[in-house]
Amino acid sequence: MHDSTPGPWAIEADNLWKRYRRRWALQECSFRLPAGRVCAMVGPNGAGKSTFLGIAARLIQPSTGTLKLGGVPVDDPTVLTRVAYLAQDKPLYPRFTVAETLRLGRELNPRWDQALAERIVRSGDVPLAARVGTLSGGQRTRVAFALAFGKRPELLLLDEPMSDLDPLARDELSGLLLAEAAEHGTTVLMSSHMLSEVEEMCDHLLVLAGGRLRMAGPTDALVPAHTLVTGRAVDGRVPRELAERHTLVESRVSGRQFSAMIRTDGPLADRPEAAPDAPWDAMTPSLEEILLACMRSPDAPALIVDEARKETAA
Numbered sequence: 001m002h003d004s005t006p007g008p009w010a011i012e013a014d015n016l017w018k019r020y021r022r023r024w025a026l027q028e029c030s031f032r033l034p035a036g037r038v039c040a041m042v043g044p045n046g047a048g049k050s051t052f053l054g055i056a057a058r059l060i061q062p063s064t065g066t067l068k069l070g071g072v073p074v075d076d077p078t079v080l081t082r083v084a085y086l087a088q089d090k091p092l093y094p095r096f097t098v099a100e101t102l103r104l105g106r107e108l109n110p111r112w113d114q115a116l117a118e119r120i121v122r123s124g125d126v127p128l129a130a131r132v133g134t135l136s137g138g139q140r141t142r143v144a145f146a147l148a149f150g151k152r153p154e155l156l157l158l159d160e161p162m163s164d165l166d167p168l169a170r171d172e173l174s175g176l177l178l179a180e181a182a183e184h185g186t187t188v189l190m191s192s193h194m195l196s197e198v199e200e201m202c203d204h205l206l207v208l209a210g211g212r213l214r215m216a217g218p219t220d221a222l223v224p225a226h227t228l229v230t231g232r233a234v235d236g237r238v239p240r241e242l243a244e245r246h247t248l249v250e251s252r253v254s255g256r257q258f259s260a261m262i263r264t265d266g267p268l269a270d271r272p273e274a275a276p277d278a279p280w281d282a283m284t285p286s287l288e289e290i291l292l293a294c295m296r297s298p299d300a301p302a303l304i305v306d307e308a309r310k311e312t313a314a
């Protein structure tokens with residue numbers, strides 16, 4: 001028997017790999033996510049985000065490695081009642097009415113919150129008597145949201161949840177998501193391509209590229225780890241002092257100017273004495289700038305902050 005009390009870790013991935021025929025969709029994926037976080041999973045198309053979420057939702061079997069949710073192995077049946085998953089294509093029964101869909105949620109889920117589910121549906125003016133197959137894409141998403149939230153899960157897995165919602169619905173449902181997470185301590189893991197939304201909503205980040213974890217940790221640790229430096233290029237390059245002293249995530253030279261996203265890990269290197277007329281300016285980048293630089297540079301060293309680091313079992 002496993003201990004069924006949720007631990008401090010909502011997710012612990014230990015050396016997860018997933019292969020589809022000849023292609024690796026996930027490689028060496030190890031991290032842990034503290035409970036109660038609103039975490040974004042970001043990465044280019046094909047990075048492995050849906051694959052990871054599918055493994056966590058028990059729809060995809062990993063090739064190797066283990067995954068625990070709330071301290072319990074993902075293949076333990078007790079996980080089912082604790083986790084809700086909103087798939088990218090929001091699958092629902094088209095012939096069911098909205099009311100019948102919610103009734104199914106009520107009958108399948110012991111902690112079902114009918115009032116909350118109905119509130120989500122009604123606030124979008126979605127008629128309870130309408131058949132799901134006749135609803136617009138955004139209305140169907142709202143019903144899928146109602147099913148996921150109504151379940152009152154400990155962990156909510158959302159695969160690009162907001163992509164087909166209008167700006168008002170997006171604003172309303174993201175507010176609801178944050179309120180629910182704060183009130184009930186729900187952990188949220190959502191994949192998203194909308195970086196402004198990620199910046200606004202999430203306090204933790206996972207960045208995947210090419211199936212590998214590139215960055216993981218709380219945003220308030222990841223952002224200060226980066227500095228955006230701009231200045232005069234030296235011999236058409238980023239000054240050597242910067243490149244040697246710090247981790248260069250991404251650099252660009254345009255005309256005589258360079259800009260470089262670096263990880264400093266200590267004070268910023270001094271300006272080159274040999275080129276006192278080539279000063280540089282340093283500023284704290286936005287989360288969006290960091291994410292773009294990280295995704296554009298899949299070969300830059302990964303940054304997994306200590307809190308998110310899951311030591312791989314020997």
Ligand SMILES: Nc1ncnc2c1ncn2[C@@H]1O[C@H](COP(=O)(O)OP(=O)(O)OP(=O)(O)O)[C@@H](O)[C@H]1O
Nearest residue numbers: 020023024025043044045046047048049050051052
């Ligand atoms: N069922 C499958 N069979 C074969 N290959 C697959 C399958 N599902 C995904 N893949 C491949 O695995 C890789 C990761 O796909 P995945 O859907 O996890 O990426 P993603 O990060 O969610 O992408 P997107 O942002 O486009 O949704 C891709 O190269 C994809 O082609």
